[in-house]
Amino acid sequence: MSSSSDPAAAGARIAVVTGASSGIGEAIARLLAEKGWHCVLVARREDRLRALAEEIGGDVELCDVADRDAVDAMAERILARHPAIELLVNNAGMPARGSYLTVDLDLIRRVMEVNYLGGVWCTRALLPGLRCAAGSAHVVNLVSVAGTTAFAPAGAYAASKHAQLAFSRSLSSALRGSGVAVHAVLPGFVETEGFPQKSVLKSRLMRRFVIQPPQVAEAVLRSVEKGKAEVTVPWFPYRPISILQALAPGLIARFAGMSDYKPGSV
Ligand SMILES: NC(=O)c1ccc[n+]([C@@H]2O[C@H](COP(=O)([O-])OP(=O)(O)OC[C@H]3O[C@@H](n4cnc5c(N)ncnc54)[C@H](OP(=O)(O)O)[C@@H]3O)[C@@H](O)[C@H]2O)c1
Numbered sequence: 001m002s003s004s005s006d007p008a009a010a011g012a013r014i015a016v017v018t019g020a021s022s023g024i025g026e027a028i029a030r031l032l033a034e035k036g037w038h039c040v041l042v043a044r045r046e047d048r049l050r051a052l053a054e055e056i057g058g059d060v061e062l063c064d065v066a067d068r069d070a071v072d073a074m075a076e077r078i079l080a081r082h083p084a085i086e087l088l089v090n091n092a093g094m095p096a097r098g099s100y101l102t103v104d105l106d107l108i109r110r111v112m113e114v115n116y117l118g119g120v121w122c123t124r125a126l127l128p129g130l131r132c133a134a135g136s137a138h139v140v141n142l143v144s145v146a147g148t149t150a151f152a153p154a155g156a157y158a159a160s161k162h163a164q165l166a167f168s169r170s171l172s173s174a175l176r177g178s179g180v181a182v183h184a185v186l187p188g189f190v191e192t193e194g195f196p197q198k199s200v201l202k203s204r205l206m207r208r209f210v211i212q213p214p215q216v217a218e219a220v221l222r223s224v225e226k227g228k229a230e231v232t233v234p235w236f237p238y239r240p241i242s243i244l245q246a247l248a249p250g251l252i253a254r255f256a257g258m259s260d261y262k263p264g265s266v
Pocket residue numbers: 018019020021022023024025042043044045046048063064065066091092093094114115142143144145186187188189190191192193194195266
């Protein structure tokens with residue numbers, strides 16, 4: 001589903017952004033378009049993607065990233081139009097609320113398929129295009145502080161993000177020297193449609209650490225332009241929390257238990 005003839009011939013760099021129909025993905029696509037990139041906008045809600053493509057330019061691809069056959073077919077269509085892809089942003093994702101004691105078992109599977117495997121399928125399928133981009137290609141994985149910090153009220157979500165971060169780190173090593181650099185961006189709480197932060201905003205302690213999607217989009221661009229392997233946004237308090245989780249997991253578990261955070265907003 002293309003909306004353009006040959007943006008690469010006109011000098012535009014090609015980016016594929018998954019989950020571009022709302023929130024962080026939409027903000028990333030807007031920022032990239034402002035900087036002259038041509039974006040392939042991927043998600044399931046056609047009306048949203050078409051409206052955005054009309055506004056910022058770009059192609060629309062409807063795809064459930066958890067469906068491997070659909071991802072392969074999408075990649076084939078994209079590569080036929082754009083043989084060289086300079087940037088893939090694996091951003092499509094979903095929440096999974098509830099602790100492991102109560103969360104629906106199908107949701108545990110689905111969140112892994114979307115948040116973790118979706119990025120794996122997209123990366124593998126689009127790798128030929130990334131390798132074709134004359135040694136200057138990037139993959140950005142939109143992880144989360146939940147990728148480093150296990151949080152009981154959203155255990156399955158945290159597990160999917162831990163898996164996604166491990167994927168990102170091992171992909172980075174596997175592609176070292178190939179001309180495809182891999183970056184992970186780890187936001188804390190961000191106010192979006194899919195992740196409304198109502199209960200975090202109610203907490204006097206936490207509300208000042210809720211950010212907006214454009215701040216994450218800036219961090220994505222920064223990770224690419226500065227060659228950063230991992231960026232936590234905002235750095236404080238989330239990076240120290242990630243370090244503490246690694247050094248003293250019991251302390252973080254106790255803090256999470258004491259906070260007035262309620263499930264429903266991770
Ligand atoms: N908001 C936060 O607090 C926060 C914090 C850290 C990390 N993150 C991560 O940031 C990413 C974006 O989240 P967001 O906050 O921007 O949420 P959002 O507004 O709900 O956006 C999620 C995007 O992912 C797409 N998506 C969901 N499931 C999909 C699927 N199976 N196939 C294709 N696209 C799918 C949605 O589009 P369709 O419904 O149209 O398919 C939508 O465009 C996620 O990976 C999330 O885990 C969010």
